[in-house]
Amino acid sequence: MLKLVVIALSFVVLVGCSASPQGVLADATKAMGAENLKSVEYSATGFSYALGQSPNPNAPWPKFNVKSYTRAVNFEAPASRQTLVRTQFENPPHGGGNQPIVGENSATVVVTGSSPWAAQSDIWITPHGFLKGAAANNATLASQTVDGKQYNVLTFMAQGKYKVNGYVNADNVIEKVETWVDNPVLGDMAVETTYSDYKDFGGVKFPTKIMQTQGGYPVLDLTVNEAKANTEVKIEAPAPAAATVKSEKVADGVYFITGGTHNSVAVEFSDHIAVVEGPQSEARSVAVIAEVKKLIPGKPIKYLINTHHHFDHSGGIRTFVAEGATLVTNEINKPYYEKTFGMPRTLAPDKMGSKAAMIEALADKKVLTDGKRTVELHLVQGSAHNDGIIMAYLPKERILVEADLFTPPATPTTPRLNPPSPFATNLAENVQRLKLDYQTILPLHGRKSNRAEFMKWIGRG
Ligand SMILES: [Zn+2]
The missing domain is CATH 2.50.20 (outer membrane lipoprotein receptor (LolB), chain A)
Incomplete structure (x- = not known):
């Protein structure tokens, strides 16, 4: 019996020795x-x-x-x-x-x-x-x-x-x-x-x-x-992309915030600000928030409107929550953000940390208004891009804000897609269904555009 125990022990020791890192x-x-x-x-x-x-x-x-x-x-x-x-x-x-x-x-x-x-x-x-x-x-x-x-x-x-x-x-x-x-x-x-x-x-x-x-x-x-x-592999390090923020006044109290691959829109209300989109990352949102405060001093950002959950459009929403904004998004995203907001962030702690988020979810429509300024938020029904994608419409200013459904080509002379993107034609159908009377389009990628260019882009102009 004793002999057996000794043999067993030496076996364990042997295994331990051979398996070193x-x-x-x-x-x-x-x-x-x-x-x-x-x-x-x-x-x-x-x-x-x-x-x-x-x-x-x-x-x-x-x-x-x-x-x-x-x-x-x-x-x-x-x-x-x-x-x-x-x-x-x-x-x-x-x-x-x-x-x-x-x-x-x-x-x-x-x-x-x-x-x-x-x-x-x-x-x-x-x-x-x-x-x-x-x-x-x-x-x-x-x-x-x-x-x-x-x-x-x-x-x-x-x-x-x-x-x-x-x-x-x-x-x-x-x-x-x-x-x-x-x-x-x-x-x-x-x-x-x-x-x-x-x-x-x-x-x-x-x-x-x-x-x-x-x-x-x-x-x-x-x-x-x-x-x-062991072939000769030469790799040139890319030049670091400098993130810049630019802005343009589109109408009284309405600013198009550009200067990168993703845009945001800031809208001034009587005692607060609403921002459409907190894209990409905390770094981008910090820069966008700084620009918004410069453009509209002395008012808090009360709402951050998130068009859809795609990570390049939602990577910066936590920074707005940290800033005190209520997150406005489609109802399909609410349980998702409640879950992701609570996920561990030990590798890159951010400004929001474990702060609780206020989330206002909309189904088909929500109107933000102070009596003078109105922003309508509408679900883009049946979009193949995203099931819960929303667009913003400013009726008085005749402005439409949309993400990923129509991104204007770099130059107006770029030949249009034929057939047009189903995302764009579906956007046009939704705008028609809701009878939105707009002239200006502020896309959340690319440059400012307008109704005539959009119609031409989808072959209806
Ligand atoms: Zn998207």
Whole structure:
């Protein structure tokens, strides 16, 4: 009996010794051919999904075909360049993310070691990038069983703050990497990437299946067709985009706030201000709020009107809540914001913190008025862009404010889409149904426009 106990104890000790973080890391580095790996380039096809662009707050992110995906990562710089060429998948179009894509849509993203973690993490969650990060940051080791399968889980803290877990399987390859990034809407957002069907590409093992979820829904589903190691990868760091705020007086007490990719509109009432849209981020909202206070001094921002829940249009709403504004939005968004406002934000605490939000939800219509100034808010019924999207209408000033349904082309001479976007034709039908008499359009992307240009754009002018 005593002998058995002794044998059992030595077995435990032996397992403990062989599985050190350094040992697991060395085995994985060797098995994956990462020892002398300086760069990797790979290409893939498959599907992508636009984070934060779902047709309603309860739906997954909308899907796109990935005609081509090319990625170069220089681990020494460090830097990464990714080019994604997408085509329309949803038919008919449903949700955001630049739908409907006519032909194809190409976007290149460059990140470097000085990019914010939410972008830069994309380098450290690649299988080989993870091994480099683990080696440089004193990774720790734990054993974990997932669905009956045993993994050695290496964990490191990037920049002493951001946790990254890599799951090493029995073949000593990285099967999954998980981390958390700060997202203006979802707070500490989980990013989980699984790697499978590893193949040998000139001595380097690289996965041929890559699946990624962000915020609980898929964002990438790729089949890798080629990978090359240690090619010369030169990546130019992009010039940082300077966020500026500009404004234009459109009518007495009505200001169009531009100067970036997203606009807002400020409306002055007798003893307060209403702002349409708090887009993008806290940084943008801080700048917009400063501009509004300069334009309309001495009055509080009482209402922040949120056109729809897409993250690029709702990323800055918390800053307005922190400022004391009541959030006005469609009723489908109220439970969603009540949930997301309470999500943990340890990675990037913001001005709102745990402050309670006042939310006024509307179904089809709500009127803000002080007797002199009137702003009507209407649900755009049947919009394929978003189920709860609202537009603002100022009857006296004959101004229509809308997001994502009609974005005027950069120049008036740009040829119109044929057939026109269903989002735009649906907007026209709603405006007609409600008999809104407008002349000026203040789109929340792009430049100021008008009724005549809109009608021409949809082939009715
Ligand atoms: Zn949108």
